[in-house]
Amino acid sequence: MTDLIIAVVLCVIVAIAYAAAALIQARYAHLTVAQLARVPVLWLAIGLNVLGAALHVASLNFGPLSLIQPLGVLTLVIAVPFAAWTARRKPTRLEMTGMTYTVVGLTGLALIITTSGKADTLTSLELVLLVVGTTILVTVLALIGRRPGASTLWEAIAGGVAFSVCSALCQTIVVTAGNNGFAALFWPTTILAMVAVGTFAITATILTQRSYRNGLSAPLAVTNLVNPASATIIGVSLLGENLATTNVEIALAVICGVLAGHGVAQLARARDVAATITVPPTTPQKDAQPVP
Template sequence: MNRGDRDGLPPAMTNLIIAIVLCVAVAIAYAVAALIQARHAHLTVSQLARVPVLWAAMGLNGLGAALHVTSLKFGPLSLIQPLGVLTLVIAVPLSAASARRRATRLELTGMISTVVGLAGLSLIITTTGNHGTLGSGALVGLVVATVVVVTVFGLLGRRPGASTLWEAVAGGMAFSVCSALCQTMVVTVGNGGLGTLLHPLSILAILAIGTFAVVATLLTQRSYRDGLSAPLAITNIVNPATATVIGVVLLNETLATTKLEVFLAVACALLAAFGVTQLARARDAAAHPAMDSAPPQRSAAAG
């Protein structure tokens, strides 16, 4: 028995505990930030800038991102990624508690279905990634493609009567691309030093990171205007899905899947989609309670 085993927990177990604690902290930070944003989702951008508590929400989002990066030093991505669904687990009951009510059956069913489906996808659809970096062509192409796709989805969400989930999709994609660019910059600076920050591609990446972070925050902010749960679930699904596509298409990663795993992944995706549908129904029921609770009208003939 070595000294580490005699004196306390082995290093691997200690790292695992630290990773889990950090993931819980990340989920709490993101959930509280989302709840704050949802309360002010009806405001315009100029109005948002004058609400001090929203700056606190941005700070919580930044803290969550920093803790997420830190957690990857203590635990594998296969563990960290599924624990990301804790945000939804915390946000749904927290939103209900802030409104001084209990979570509805639709909310609980949707939350559980989404969490199980997304966790299953994260565990099954894994990539053999090695913290690669985007090449010059891939980086420019990713930035241009993101601008186009996020703009299209964002505009779809701004149409009169359009679903807010369009903006949730756009926000999730922007957050994911921002993370991919951050990884590239961290690895690049680690390999080449601070001088690499002055390279034109590095400057482009830094500008893109700042822009996408702001755009993603504003899009998710708007997506909460009709309710928190469904848009937050969509963002939690789109973010890792986009990261997987980036890894496979641009970083030459391969999906570690068999035919059975693909089948299970499809089942998990359907379960997650069902969960989002339930959360959307819960949102609509909360917005129109009279339609759900009003008794059926008797006809004149029935007397």
């Protein structure tokens, strides 16, 4: 029971760290990369993300993944109301219902879509194909998101994919080094994997940063949805994991996916509603009377 309590406490701290980092990033999401490098508080956001990732890994030593993964939605539960509070307003009804649908859907997916099997590594060919394929996919999504008038959710999807690939590559690095010793870190494929992790991590951070420029809630929800979904696909297709679900569970997972998608759509609509709340309407002023 003690380990379970520690796992839950760590998950809550992780959610707070990620939510705080997202709120900082959203505040400066309109800046360019060069401008962001000169914003000291952004390094705090990066530090909070690193802290969150480290504590997430640590929490797996105290609780099962089936518990840790659903608790990841706490980031959204914390970030949405806190974003409204920092804007000096109450969360709108759309924000609360959208958050509820998204959290229920994501939690259901995390509980239903589980994988089993021994941790495996990518082969040299699989690693190269994954890096090249991810580079192409993330680049295309990022370019779509940069078009005038395009939804910021494209960049949120790209960031989620990049983060999930980082996890898969990290697993390959850790397992390879564990099985073959420290010298394995100097193998060409391992070096490629480490370079790719650094590149994709920076890319994912920039893309999620940009995705917050028109609002935090919907992009954060999309990233929380795409990240585990992509990780599951990579695990089943490349890392030898098995999808431990029945046909009934798959049907329930589809329903949860629809709920999560509906929640994201409501959070996207809530952005415009919140904008009308935070910006007071202008009132016509009387014409100035000439001074006699």
